Amino acid sequence: MTSQAERTYKITAQDKDTFNRDGYWISPKLLDDDQIERLRRAHERVWAGDYDGDGLPMNHYHANPNPDSLRKLDNGWWINDEIRKTVTDPFIGELTADLLETDEIRLWHDQVIYKPGVGDKETKSGNVGWHQDYGYWQCSSNPNMVTVWIALQDTDLTNGGMMTILGSHKWGLIPDSNTFFDPNMEELRNKYAAGREWVEEPCILKAGQASFHHALTFHGSGANKTNEPRMSVVAHLMPGGTSYRAGVQRHDNSRLLGPRPYHGQAFANEYFPVLFKR
Numbered sequence: 040m041t042s043q044a045e046r047t048y049k050i051t052a053q054d055k056d057t058f059n060r061d062g063y064w065i066s067p068k069l070l071d072d073d074q075i076e077r078l079r080r081a082h083e084r085v086w087a088g089d090y091d092g093d094g095l096p097m098n099h100y101h102a103n104p105n106p107d108s109l110r111k112l113d114n115g116w117w118i119n120d121e122i123r124k125t126v127t128d129p130f131i132g133e134l135t136a137d138l139l140e141t142d143e144i145r146l147w148h149d150q151v152i153y154k155p156g157v158g159d160k161e162t163k164s165g166n167v168g169w170h171q172d173y174g175y176w177q178c179s180s181n182p183n184m185v186t187v188w189i190a191l192q193d194t195d196l197t198n199g200g201m202m203t204i205l206g207s208h209k210w211g212l213i214p215d216s217n218t219f220f221d222p223n224m225e226e227l228r229n230k231y232a233a234g235r236e237w238v239e240e241p242c243i244l245k246a247g248q249a250s251f252h253h254a255l256t257f258h259g260s261g262a263n264k265t266n267e268p269r270m271s272v273v274a275h276l277m278p279g280g281t282s283y284r285a286g287v288q289r290h291d292n293s294r295l296l297g298p299r300p301y302h303g304q305a306f307a308n309e310y311f312p313v314l315f316k317r
């Protein structure tokens with residue numbers, strides 16, 4: 040593992056072609072080894088309930104008493120300074136703006152994800168079902184959003200790395216594709232692949248690298264067959280000007296617009312910080 044992150048990297052025409060063709064792009068190493076260590080420590084702290092700041096966290100921790108199950112918490116940036124620094128990183132914002140060919144990038148929300156290692160045990164508890172992120176985010180006016188999944192260790196299929204379905208962002212929104220929590224990967228594949236070309240691509244990442252996937256790209260992940268946890272920090276990002284689409288689907292972000300959000304109201308307050316603006 041090298042200690043230097045490639046923080047001067049600029050998106051090339053080829054990167055954009057890859058993102059537009061495949062629905063995802065793998066970055067160079069964005070975080071240096073010290074930041075990776077600090078984020079691994081941030082994981083320990085948030086799971087232990089040791090939060091930065093004095094506020095009452097409103098984040099969503101999908102706690103499950105089963106130790107083999109996936110741990111996931113949204114809006115880690117509200118309660119941990121290191122996560123905040125990472126998911127609001129202007130460099131990540133600029134890479135995303137260049138991939139989307141847009142001028143401003145804001146945070147939609149983040150996720151802190153911990154997938155326990157289960158060794159040889161046969162369990163689906165750590166699976167993330169095939170889904171489209173926009174399947175959850177239909178209250179956003181713009182499906183051209185990007186998820187930046189940052190690996191905090193070398194990640195491949197042995198430790199339950201993510202897989203994306205090549206080119207699936209071109210299929211548009213598939214009904215009921217909000218199936219993150221359905222661990223039955225095969226059933227979901229049968230449902231979504233029907234009549235479509237289904238090509239699974241593993242996202243193989245070194246620690247500190249990230250995959251950037253389009254919000255309509257199908258993705259999911261299987262068991263972590265090692266004995267070490269798979270940890271990641273994830274930034275879900277949107278172009279500036281993205282606004283509320285009323286009456287479509289409930290999402291907690293609409294509550295962050297105030298007591299009576301209205302159609303067309305921009306997600307542009309302090310809950311949705313700007314990472315990058317040209």
Ligand SMILES: O=C(O)CCC(=O)C(=O)O
Pocket residue numbers: 150152167172186188199200201219258259260271273
């Ligand atoms: O961590 C995983 O395996 C999947 C995460 C995911 O679905 C996402 O970040 O959009």
